Amino acid sequence: MSEPDLAVPLRRRAEQALGDRFLRRALDTATTKFLELRRESFGDFPEGETLRDRAREIKEATLQALDRHLERLVEAIERRGGHVHYATTDEEARRIVLDIAKRAGAKTVVKSKSMATEEIHLNAALEAAGVTPIETDLGEYIIQLAHERPSHIIAPAIHKTRGQVAELFSKALGRPGLPDDPEVLTRVAREELREKFLRADMGITGANFAVADTGTIVLVTNEGNGRMATSLPRVHVAVMGLEKVVPTMSDLVVFLAILARSATGQRLSVYTTLVQGPRRPGELDGPDEFHLVLMDNGRTRQIAGTLREALYCLRCGACLNVCPVYRQIGGHAYGYTYPGPIGILLTSMLNGPGAVKDLAHASSLCGACVDACPVRIDIPRMLIELRKEVAERRIAPWTERTVFGAFARVLERPALYRRAVRAARALQRPFARQGRIARLPALFSHWTKTRDLPAVAERTFRERWAELAREDASGSGTRP
Numbered sequence: 372m373s374e375p376d377l378a379v380p381l382r383r384r385a386e387q388a389l390g391d392r393f394l395r396r397a398l399d400t401a402t403t404k405f406l407e408l409r410r411e412s413f414g415d416f417p418e419g420e421t422l423r424d425r426a427r428e429i430k431e432a433t434l435q436a437l438d439r440h441l442e443r444l445v446e447a448i449e450r451r452g453g454h455v456h457y458a459t460t461d462e463e464a465r466r467i468v469l470d471i472a473k474r475a476g477a478k479t480v481v482k483s484k485s486m487a488t489e490e491i492h493l494n495a496a497l498e499a500a501g502v503t504p505i506e507t508d509l510g511e512y513i514i515q516l517a518h519e520r521p522s523h524i525i526a527p528a529i530h531k532t533r534g535q536v537a538e539l540f541s542k543a544l545g546r547p548g549l550p551d552d553p554e555v556l557t558r559v560a561r562e563e564l565r566e567k568f569l570r571a572d573m574g575i576t577g578a579n580f581a582v583a584d585t586g587t588i589v590l591v592t593n594e595g596n597g598r599m600a601t602s603l604p605r606v607h608v609a610v611m612g613l614e615k616v617v618p619t620m621s622d623l624v625v626f627l628a629i630l631a632r633s634a635t636g637q638r639l640s641v642y643t644t645l646v647q648g649p650r651r652p653g654e655l656d657g658p659d660e661f662h663l664v665l666m667d668n669g670r671t672r673q674i675a676g677t678l679r680e681a682l683y684c685l686r687c688g689a690c691l692n693v694c695p696v697y698r699q700i701g702g703h704a705y706g707y708t709y710p711g712p713i714g715i716l717l718t719s720m721l722n723g724p725g726a727v728k729d730l731a732h733a734s735s736l737c738g739a740c741v742d743a744c745p746v747r748i749d750i751p752r753m754l755i756e757l758r759k760e761v762a763e764r765r766i767a768p769w770t771e772r773t774v775f776g777a778f779a780r781v782l783e784r785p786a787l788y789r790r791a792v793r794a795a796r797a798l799q800r801p802f803a804r805q806g807r808i809a810r811l812p813a814l815f816s817h818w819t820k821t822r823d824l825p826a827v828a829e830r831t832f833r834e835r836w837a838e839l840a841r842e843d844a845s846g847s848g849t850r851p
């Protein structure tokens with residue numbers, strides 16, 4: 372799988388993405404469509420705003436008693452004959468899944484879309500252990516064939532145009548000359564995958580929710596592959612972050628009412644699959660064994676941490692679609708499993724603040740993500756916290772720390788600030804034209820590489836105010 376080269380600075384990765392016109396076109400088309408669908412969907416749903424508030428309250432209340440809800444979930448699943456495993460780290464989660472596969476003698480595994488398994492790089496671990504993972508969600512299937520990573524939380528192949536997918540299928544599946552017709556391409560994928568479901572020894576899925584009361588694992592999909600992966604193979608393993616637990620079925624209904632609307636603008640996803648343990652006597656389908664892997668991987672540390680609210684996330688992807696940064700550079704430029712505004716927070720949660728010392732600045736803090744988020748997660752506030760942490764822990768490069776340290780000192784001292792303004796006004800003269808600076812020299816050139824900088828005004832507000840006060844005092848004022 373081609374991993375992004377994290378040794379390449381974020382700025383360079385972003386520049387590469389900005390220079391890729393296919394990527395820009397694919398991103399613009401897809402995110403604009405998602406946004407319009409979301410707007411329409413909430414537009415004719417007056418209860419939506421109240422349900423968003425309610426969903427937020429449920430998330431907060433659940434976090435406050437997470438241990439109790441998890442205990443109830445484990446009891447309910449075990450009562451129904453399922454097994455629950457607890458993984459503290461990604462490494463432990465991989466080992467648990469590999470052990471289950473080994474005991475089951477699994478050679479082929481079908482997977483439905485799961486960011487949790489992407490988070491732990493499960494496919495690579497399965498392949499290394501001689502087990503063949505087959506992605507069955509169309510988007511995931513495309514990127515598996517392309518040896519890439521997902522570039523969006525719900526639309527993993529959002530960065531590919533139809534033409535690119537047709538070319539990929541023609542080459543990778545040995546079917547030359549396929550047209551860039553979505554119907555034809557979907558039919559081809561279905562033909563390839565159908566028989567794989569029947570041959571697979573094990574199905575691996577994520578979980579959108581797990582209901583503590585009933586031990587129900589909930590999968591929200593649009594393609595029906597989720598229910599095939601959970602019911603056809605002998606063994607079903609669901610991998611889930613432990614924050615996905617919801618207390619009751621009534622709570623689940625609140626989330627279902629807003630999740631699909633936020634993600635794809637649908638009232639409800641095409642398939643909502645409820646899984647309750649292995650097949651019971653008298654049932655016709657379902658696996659012999661059911662396992663839930665409850666994954667911590669840095670989550671519980673944040674219950675009392677600065678990123679607590681990020682644990683509310685439903686992984687709907689709406690914040691990516693509205694983010695002016697994501698919409699331009701797409702997911703791969705972020706460099707980690709989770710892209711977009713929420714991705715920066717999750718990356719810090721999983722990999723520590725050092726991993727996001729640059730990414731924490733990849734946001735205009737415009738707040739569009741908060742407006743779009745179904746549970747109103749205050750992402751900008753946490754990004755500012757992260758920036759502060761990066762500065763305090765001295766993770767940022769010394770040049771950046773020195774420049775911003777000096778800037779902070781100037782802002783804290785009014786007299787110094789006034790002198791700095793006067794100096795900047797003099798220094799900017801060779802570069803300023805009609806109130807804008809289009810190009811700065813040397814070290815500062817990055818500021819003006821892609822946009823103009825407003826020049827320091829000929830007279831600042833304070834200078835003008837002082838002037839007016841003087842005019843008033845002398846009686847010569849010409850106030851409008």
Ligand code: SF4
Pocket residue numbers: 524633683684685686687688689690691713740743744745746747748
């Ligand atoms: S932060 Fe909110 S908008 Fe973004 S993926 Fe999570 S739930 Fe969706």
